[in-house]
Amino acid sequence: MTEHHSNPYLPELATVTRVIEETPNIKSFQVVLNDPAKMKKFFFEPGQVGQVSVFGVGESTFVINSPPTRMDFLQFSVMKAGEVTAALHELAEGEQIGVRAPLGNWFPYKSMKGKNILFVGGGIGLAPLRTLILFMLDNRSDYADITILYGARTSLDLCYKQDLKEWAARSDVKLIQTIDAEYPGWTGKIGMVPNVLKEIAPSAENAVAVTCGPPIMIKFTLQALSQLKFTDDQILTTLEKRMKCGIGICGRCNIGDKYVCKDGPVFSLAQLKDIPSEL
Secondary structure, three states, X not given: OOOOOOXXXXXXXXXXXXXXXXXXXXEEEEEEEOOHHHHHHOOOOOOOEEEEEEOOOEEEEEEOOOOOOOOOOEEEEEEOOOHHHHHXXXXXXXXXXXXXXXXXXXXXXXXXXXXXXXXXXXXXXXXXXXXXXXXXXXXXXXXXXXXXXXXXXXXXXXXOHHHHHHHHHOOOOEEEEEEOOOOOOOOOEEXXXXXXXXXXXXXXXXXXXXXXXXXXXXXXXXXXXXXXXXXXXXXXXXXXXXXXXXXXXXXXXXXOOEEHHHHOOEEEHHHHOOOHHHO
């Protein structure tokens, strides 16, 4: 949190300043803490999450998918999938929400300096990757090649279309987009993300792969990365959707001897292999 609270469940009041319709069922919310001093002092690391609450309804966990290098607002992307997310989707600019953040660990971006970075995302799974991508682009000289493989069911289901346009135009980023099946007007690749990953066959040498997406995509992406000789320590993912209270009190996110909210949500594949039920 920005400051110590005696009650760790107490959120900061925040105002929704912009609502972006990413896809038919995903919206991004840009929010600003109501207290200007707290907003100015707010600090987080790429990959950390926040609990976003709709008063009278409840709260859910979302990664902060704007980077800490751009602190005019905090952005959360929400897929409509339940009571809280449905209530969030009803919010308009100017309305009030609660935010408890930052929570959890983060991507080890310092140890990734000088390496080739491979991002593999599917659907709303691009949200946590977006934070790290934008952070790395804002510190571009610290990292070697940056490759982004992103896929969705159809072109309508691709998030962050403005980002995709900007990344595609950069000479220092390799962006590959794919959708599952033929769609009118689509000129990118067609095929499941893991299959396209094997097709483009990025080198594992001096590389780190960061992946997030639907469980079935993750399962086959990990297999593809293994075939491409990526070791378990070279693969990172995030499990923020498993987080509940966010502070290790409720015990609802424990997997084995770990709590996702305190030990994660970012894990290497080597760490996840100690909790195989998550693979």
